Amino acid sequence: MHISSWKKPLRENKPLFNRGLSFWGGALSGREPMREKLEQFRSYLFLIPGLFFLMLFTYLPILWSSWLSFNRWNLLSPKPKFAGWENFVELWHHDVFWLVMKNKFFFVTISIFPTMFLALVFAILIDERLKGRVYYIYSLFYPTLIPMAAAAMLWVYIYSPNLGILNILLAELGITKLGWLGSSETSLWALIIMTFWKNLGFFMLIYLAGLQNVDRELYEAAYIDGAGWWRRHIKITFPLVGPTSLFVLVTAIILTFRVFDQIHLMTEGGPGNSSNVVVYYIFENGFKFFDWGRATSLTTILVCILLTLTLIIFGIFGKRITYTAD
């Protein structure tokens, strides 16, 4: 990203103002510095409303909670009191915190990459079918549209130990029934499977959009060279959908880091914190234990993780995502 460009002398990259397109019409088309200043001021007018809400509900909260995370603020000390790094040190020595982090890491890696891979494969298969396209797209995509709360209820029923369709099917196949949400060994997996079902179609649709940009003649050429279906896609499609994959990856990271609804409705983090993940842990500390100091320090940690991921992703690929359409 060329952040530095705004430091350059303004006149250099300012062709538009000199052509005189102005806020109210062609009347103000002078080249005097005063007019240019006025024009710039007017560009800010377009941004101010959006920027105001962006500051109020994104950046101000982050700053405030970073400050609060250095304060003790819970049922025992009902007013925030400066406490230095205490909250963070406590978390460091807290087993649940590390379990939650491990669960989160597990959830993110296990759910993102298989989902992305299968989403791409299905996108390719659907892209090659002209008949029944809408049927295939919607049968994979509809779970994305279902509210997570509703999907969670549906899957609580599906996972229900005695009446649930999964255990009934397992019994039919002669496999022992599983405890699913009720057992600490399977609860996280149950949530991952359900989240997979929910997100697959969305990623597939983004890939399908990306595939529309791939030049079909490349496949013709590879076909004439005798490359089979799998080889054609490994060699042509996979590299060419790189930018789309990046977009999917970012979306997937956001979706999995914000996971809350299904945990609140399906397991409440249990049994024994086996399915507790960061956002739910924050919620617990804030709204169940009323330990706002700890909840805000967790928020600070989460924001730092997200910003680091953003920096890594944009640092490596930034140019490509932001400026492909330029």
Add this chain to the structure above:
Amino acid sequence: MEEKKYEVVIKIFVLQIAAIVMILPFVWLISTALKNPSEVFTENLTLLPETFRWANFVEIMDQAPFWLYMGNTIIVCVGILIIQLLLVIPAAYAFARLDFPGKDVIFLLFVIQIMLPLESIIIPNYLITKKLGLLNTRTGLILPFVASGFGTFMLRQTFKQIPQSLEDAALMDGAGHLRFIWHVLIPLSRPTIVTFSMISIATHWNDYFWPLIITDSDEVRTLTIGLGMFVQQESGSDWSLLMAATLFVCAPIIAFFLVTQKTFIKNFLTSGIKG
């Protein structure tokens, strides 16, 4: 390029299996929602109810004000969308076609917001909403979502692709920024705007966490929260009623996307969402 016969068969087979596996939960949802409560408590797998019991829906309406919840959900979704568009379009225009000091830094602020969903900063947002006195109001449900980094990013990409010559022509005719946006940019960017609107509606129809923590009366609760409350009330005893309520919550949004599928798929596949 010809596909071999066996290839076609395998591909269709794989797709069909995937489609059936994905659809099966929903079919089961519909069938349970229409079953007699007594019919649910058997371990026999029946996909079709013996008798269709529409009374399940009447019963859930008696137990919780689901129509009120739906009204609230619609108000909140439409409210968010309208304000989002009012904020996003001018901002995207400034980023795409104007030049001013600090442009890249401010744009970065919008882009970074994409990576910071409300869920991750829910605690300070709750505290701020409390300070503003917006707890348990529809305004409180709407405002935190109105600045959309995602929408700004998406529309900026589209606005950038509108040829400069159109802008020059508009200028020749004496149009200002606002008339250029209204008469040229918006009509030409319709597919992206429609796609963004549909994504926005689907996202906020599904919101659960935010309404959960800031609402505490039926007057402002949305469908998803209503469903969660209903579940607690029922405590998982009557699956056919629970599934009827679940179906009621997701039916409108699915119906909306099925009705508009042509527009949605065409727009989504051709509009701004590309790497």
